[in-house]
Amino acid sequence: MRLHHLGHETVDVEAISHLIWETIHQEGVQRLSPKSKFFSPETSISTLNFGLAFRKIRPNIEGLVKNRKETRIKGERQSLLEGIYRDYLKTLRPDEWQYLPQPRCVKEIDAFKDFLNAPCQKRGDLIPGEAVAFFPEFLAQRTQKQREETTNFFPILDGVEESLEARVQRLELVTTVLTCSDCKYKCHSGHALIGWKNICRHKRSIAPGYVDPCVTYAGYDNASAAAASVVSCVGLDPLTTTVSDMNARNDRFMCGNCMLSPYRGLRCLKVYTWLECVRSSSRPLCCAEKRTGQ
Secondary structure (H helix, E strand, O other), rough: HHHHHHHOOHHHHHHHHHHHHHHHHHHOOOOOOOOOOOOOOOHHHHHOOHHHHHHHHHHHHHHHHHHHHHHHHHHHHHHHHHHHHHHHHHOOOOHHHHHOOOOOHHHHHHHHHHHHHHOOOOOOOOOOOHHHHHHHHHHHHHHHHHHHHHHHOOOOOOOOOOOHHHHHHHEEEEEEEEEOOOOOOOOOOOOOOHHHHHHHHHHHHHOOOOOOOOOOOEEEHHHOOOOOHHHOOOOOOOOOOOOHHHHHOOOOOEOOOOOOOEEEEEEEEEEEHHHHHHHOOHHHHHHHHHHOOO
């Protein structure tokens, strides 16, 4: 009640009530009646006079409440901005959503930093029509920056001077394969990321068991060699064939390392799409495990 009279909001006081009581107990503050069985003449004045004791610990308690208020208002501002961003995503084609950054990333836009970091007296408001004007440029710049950073994982071709744009274009080739060091042993989707769209999708998504997108990647030579072999099987050049080219062909492959397995009363070899074939071929232990029944 005293904190309410001092102008602090109920939502902040109630949110940290456990911390407030902990602070009070640490100071040995109690409000006892002389009729209480715990009362004794030797009890200190801070124990008996709650008003005096409260003035002593008031700075600590008000500091807790102010910190809570600041955290709450910053969270509300972030939620407001993320809500506007989600509404903006609804204006785009649904198949584009998987390649776009998580809502939490929009706080990186410089235009919103003054709003997010303003003194925490009130939440404040944003005009949605003005806020969404900053999203297209942010998305384009972020995507381009990540594409350029991704080229650093791949070796420079011997005897060839490539411009940055040419290196970025190589991201579309079937032999462009990364592996995610953060989740490749926990999540099959991070084992072999083939081509920019698969890489981009993984960079923007959150793997099961994680709270943030994965950040540690490396080139995957084994999968790249498997992709080159698959492309050569259909008579195309691995140095120029793109992911879109292979998707358009929609070929099917069988793994020469796999054993026959029962399927609907027959013993058959599994048939793979080209992407499945590359991922399976880059993990030969999978076939060995099937043979031994492990």
